[in-house]
Amino acid sequence: MTGLPHSVPVPPGYRVGSWEVREPLASGAFGTVYAGRHTGGAGAGRPREVALKFLPTGTHTPRRLRHLREMAEREVELLRRLRSPRLIRMYDALTVDDPDRPELDGATVLVLERAEGSLDALLRRTPVPGSGPALLAQICEGLHQLHRAGWVHGDLKPANVLLMKDGSVRLGDFNMAAELEGTHAYAPAFATPDYTPPELLWPEYGERGRRTRPTADIWAFGVLTHLVLTDTHPLPGGSAEARCDAAVRYARGTEELRLSPGLPEPWREIVTACLAPTHERRAGLGSAALLRRVERAAGTVRSPRLPRLRPRAWRRPVLVITLAGALLGAAATVTYTSLRDDGPTYGYHRCPPDSVCFFSEEFGMGRMCSWQGDDPDWLSGDETCGWTRDHPVKSIFNNGVEAEGRGGVAYYRGRDFTPAGVDRTRTMRRTGCTSMRQQGNLAGSYAPLSHRWVPNC
Structure with missing residues (x-):
């Protein structure tokens, strides 16, 4: 946790509402997640053990504070409005009232369903997990649920794919999520380079941030799929910066994808479609069609609402x-x-x-x-x-x-x-x-x- 910019240090035992902060679980540039425990026992619909996500407000410039507040508000808005099996569940959203701690005073705290770990942690332990295809099917289902509701995730990557105790998947961390207004959404001016499509690597920014579309999530899913199934990136380069340069060359037609020979053919077709070099070429692959292809490749079965027997043997x-x-x-x-x-x-x-x-x-x-x-x-x-x-x-x-x-x-x-x-x-x-x-x-x-x-x- 130490050394990470903009992380939120909270001492163990600190109380927020009826929740007690325990050990840190994860930290990033825009917040820190701690284990939390309900001090009064589990209530109706609320478990005793949760995750407490602290989104900071203290010790920043007014412009920075406004931006952080907007990011917190968009995450709270999404989690309050959307309840889907593949999205992490939010139980409550609180505001810290503690003038004696200016670094915490005014911070937003999200009380979230607690995960057992992340896909990022799993890939560090097991670079090519045997459960990869099934996990990808659930990740894609989460994207479909978001897109169908009119939202873009904006920061799909292994660290934001959460694994629950029962082995199922939830998408989390919606700081960068944005609601569609027609064909576009407006997201914060931040991105994880390795999972950002070429057209958004150096975009123009307006007062409302950068314009983004669901095809940005489709690109990110293609990169993530290649990484989960092969432990390699689909574009050449020994660093994120080098891979970004390769993505720009790829979009210009002077670079090719470097798909691993170990990538099975059905998945090769999926990754190639997700990583089409332009938004226009990706636009025809909506999340519903992508989900059907991913489920076929993974060998999984969706809801029994389908009115027919599935094909094959x-x-x-x-x-x-x-x-x-x-x-x-x-x-x-x-x-x-x-x-x-x-x-x-x-x-x-x-x-x-x-x-x-x-x-x-x-x-x-x-x-x-x-x-x-x-x-x-x-x-x-x-x-x-x-x-x-x-x-x-x-x-x-x-x-x-x-x-x-x-x-x-x-x-x-x-x-x-x-x-x-x-x-x-x-x-x-x-x-x-x-x-x-x-x-x-x-x-x-x-x-x-x-x-x-x-x-x-």
Whole structure:
């Protein structure tokens, strides 16, 4: 942490609201992240252990302070407005009121979901991780969620890809994020050179910053993909400065990409498309189309909302139920997905928005059943969730949308939301409960047969 410009030193034990600062987790030019603990225990929707991101205001010039404040405000605005499975979750935003500490007084503090580490740290330990393709699929999904909501990340790089305890991915650090106004957004005049497209390396700046577009994130994803899969950069040079010069020559047509021979062919096509030398040539590759290509290359499967069996050699069809509008008595919609011969289907990211999903394997793997409403009997009718007849639930993702009376999902071993067996001895009289936007493995042998949305867990 020491020696980094503009980092925010905060002593262990310092209190901000109901949170206590603990050890530093990461530091950069525009803030420092500390581990934090809730001094009153975990509250509704708030875990006890979090990350506290301090964005500074003290000891800077008025112009610098205004810029830092604007960066903090844009990050808070994005995190308050967007709730997506691939974006880090914000629980609160606080302002330090401590005149005795001018370096902290007025600082913005974001109370964030705590990650286990970053992709940057993973790549330092394992330069070409075996989980790289699956991680890239989730990173791309996060970009798609941002772009679909009308935002540009603006600083996609390994340090800003966060890895959660369950192995899933979140995008974080939205200091440079910008909301689109038509075809452009206006971002701060900063960038990480290795992940910046040629047209933005030396752009013109106006009062509102530099103009940027989603194609800047597409370029960054191409660089990141090449790095994750090969441990090398796609442009020549032994330093970031040299690689920037190569990017400019590449855009002018006097330099070529230096893609690694170890890059598999499907990924080679993806990286080449992402690294088209101009915005205009990248503009045809939107995040939705890119996500489809990345998922095919990674061998992952998206939401079971697709109304057909996936192509190639897929076997063992699995029934997946979506009870759209079940609270209103709507009929169940039955769609089908499949498991591959070479292992379970991957990922919590398959869970549709505004749904709760139960999985047959840990970490969102294997067979899945999803609902948007309550279900008093998983085994009624047309095999509503047939695999739970003789197989326990191993993981869950509550991907619901926050609404009055819907803070969590309770699940029961009996039908009609009743306890059964061991549940009768539990205080809560239910097998379990998962709060909104939470996901994870279930300990023990969970065998629920009904579930209902509840105000809180």
